[in-house]
Amino acid sequence: MSEFLDFLRHKFAYVAIAEFKPGKFEEAKHLYEKAVSTYAEGFKGAYLLQKPGTDEGIAVIFWDNVGDMEANQNEAYQAILNEMTPLFAKAPNTDFYELVSEIHPVEE
Structure with a gap:
């Protein structure tokens, strides 16, 4: 029953789209990883994406709810x-x- 209830509960994502000063993406990446490492209750994972060859990126951080992010x-x-x-x-x-749809690959 708890698996079904977990399925019904949606996660939330905080999304930040940013452009850094030339050559500063790597330093920003390090600080992002440091910030994410401080997260605890309700944190469900994080991704940092970089547009190849640029200092532009997208951060996506998943939470159980908005209150957990704020906490x-x-x-x-x-x-x-x-x-x-x-x-x-x-x-x-x-x-x-x-998060309204989550699709995972089929495992063989």
């Missing part, structure tokens, strides 16, 4: 974000999405 924005997270801010070419576009 994980502690002092350590904020300090890392403050380190990352000067690396942006312009402010990132951010939004929050509900």
Whole structure:
């Protein structure tokens, strides 16, 4: 029964689309990984995507709910974000999405 209830509960994703100053993506990646490592309750995984040959990227962080994301924005997270801010070419576009479909490959 709990598997069925887990299936009914949707995850949420925080998505940030950003462009960094030339040559700063690698430093931003390191800080992103450091920030994500501070997450605990409700954190379900994270991805960082980079457009090849550019300093543009997309961060996707999955949560059980919006409250868990907000609860994980502690002092350590904020300090890392403050380190990352000067690396942006312009402010990132951010939004929050509900995961409404999740498809996995069929295992043989």
